[in-house]
Amino acid sequence: MRGGAAPVTEPHAQIVVDERMLAAELQGDDARPASADVAAYALRLGDDALILAQQLSRWIARAPELEEDVALGNIALDLLGHARSLLRFSGAYDGRSEDDLAYFRDEAEFRCAWLFEQDNGDFAHTIARQLVASGYLFELYTDLQRSTDPALAAIAGKAVKEVEYHRDHAVQWTLRLAGGTAESRRRMVQALADIWPYVDELFRDDDLVDRLGGVAVRPATLRSRFDAVVAAVLAEEDLDVPAGPIAAGGGRAGRHFPTLGPILAEMQSLARRHPGATW
Template sequence: MSEANASATRITPGNALRPEDIAASHAVPPPEAAEYALWLGDDSLILAQRLGWWISRAPELEEDVALANIALDLIGHARSFLTYAGHASGRTEDDLAYFRREPEFRSAHLFEQPNGDFARTIARQFVVSHYQWELYSRLQHSTDATLAGIAAKAVKEVDYHRDHSLQWVLRLAQGTEESRRRMTAGLKLTWPYVEELFADEPLIDALGGAAVRPSSLREPFDAAVAAVLAEADLEVPAVPGATGGGRRGVHSEHLGYILAELQVLAREHPGASW
């Protein structure tokens, strides 16, 4: 996280916005839009923390760099969404990232899931990037100019994330017997958490045209994912869905450990800058 630029910025629908633009605009979202921004910001923040673990651990040096770059993109998305959300309560992006407790986070359970082996991480990223691409493609037309501007920037970056993950799905599925086994296992472990991404929470009704209805994304998501899996000669896993609840602050057992690592420095040295 970084200090915000204090200069004035005009936000118009369709602008591709940086975190500094959001901070400078001082645009105050209504409570419902602020809560929605938390959903999306927390998703990206938590996944960035998960992906950062792979730096120096990925199967090849190029992949260290690729996953680090994806994590940095996600941190940028998180900064923008959290800055906008914070304007509703006078809090900064740092306040929201480092000083909220676990029940105050709104990330879906999928983003919190352990890395596991590399194939499991790729399976999670494959689902996330296809979901986010569908989401941001629509959200850039939001009636909320700030949300639209964030999405207009994010969708371009997520398009790369999507291509990166699907190439790895194909590579692992069509590689050795062991890589295919691991890719198949990774998809099965990931799939129970897909359903929560497309659940229509009551907040969506209150937001109207400012938000994207999650259930409307399921059909194009399923079609895109099925096409890749068919090319890889893999099947969509037939597994029961997990309970979910992240949008309401009910999280998996994994989030507390993620936050302990993410927040420890800021909590040990409150008010410090680096």
Template sequence: MSATIDPHGDVSLDARELAAELAGGEDRAVDPDVARYAMALGDDALILAQNLCGWVARAPELEEDVALGNIALDLLGHARSLLRYAGSHDGRTEDDLAYWRDEREFRSAWLFELPNGDFAHTIARQLLASTYLLELYRELTASADPVLSAVAGKAEKEVDYHRDHAVQWTLRLAGGTDESRRRLLVALDDTWPYLDELFRDDAVPDRLAGIAVRPSTLRGRVDDVLAAVLAEEDVAVPTIPGSSAGGRHGAHHPALGPLLAEMQVLARRHPGATW
């Protein structure tokens, strides 16, 4: 009788070296400012990914279940790379940073924390977020930090698709029925104030000249792209004042707490569990 052959070999999930899949490999963040910067970018990606997962099996079309799920997976990959690098400064893993920090320790911006709302609100959030992230990663590919540059190089290609997806749905909703257009206009008005936080300069990027991207330098290009997209369906750019959001400093949108509670519950209820 022939021996049973395991098609997966003798490699278990626990034994796999998942770190090898991440951009940046085993490089360590020596500068604490680099670690803080990577953590903020990683938190943005992680929280947006977690939000988008809420659409799985709930999207208006089966194709959108797949599309939003894939976008969430891309963002989760960016988050893992960035949080692994951020945690390497003080010996923490990406899981430590994702599951064992409390709300005020996160550095995500409010735009990424906004609840999904209806489909139009999710698309409005995706339009703003992906337009910003694409410009950010394009600039970050020139970073003097090899890990940030590598992460940005991979993320740029994926976020380019994310923005195209959001643009197509924005135009589809704006040019569809009276109801779809009304919902999109409401969603843009509700979401637009949180764009402002993304472009506020602070001390960390200023200290990382040549490594980090100064947020305010992205504003003009992001505004131009968004205005051009909305103009295709005669949608006016909202003129609502920016919010006083302070996610970069630990003051978060009320929706973040419940989102983290759901995301972290398994790790905290069964610490050290493996499967």
């Protein structure tokens, strides 16, 4: 598809059955996390999806072509759906709703990785972030389908189908920009270099994952598959995998990149100004 328009994700009407199956799965006894650790794990995954959805939604009416307004909007909606399922599941442990977790936590209480907090930048930077994010999420949800927690496995089973389209969208745009004009190639190369320091944090194991053997996916086990896919994509346009510094990270522990505060201020302002309001 080199040089052509990047594909739009499948219409949401086609996954109604999956939505109903997921809702049914989450209505049973497994709708409440078995432990605080399981709730914390779901929370970090939900925060990743929520913040990335918020970031991508900013492209609506600003994308370089009309089709991308639709495509990025659909991807954002998919991610918002993942976030809702994960935050609803996490919050059930202590009685908080998905809205409580999305709108009424402060910056230090979020557990998203730094990659998802990076500015959209130009279109190439957004695509580079999407290439990494969707590549990571595809591998994560592929393995999470085998979780011993039925609710997490159900959420992953739905999410992986959508994230596969997100990854294809990012791959096609990466190739299109890298194989286009000299300027588009320069921007794509620069975007990859700027995003790459934040990749490492995604694949770090920690004590929470250690405690959740069988429930959580060990991030380090995903790295080789992720690297192989990205290397193959970049090789199509004779691009090297970036090398350079590794960002400190710390989002899983509540230490965030400076961009998260403004993201939350924008996302939470209406709910905090009118708490309890309904539409």
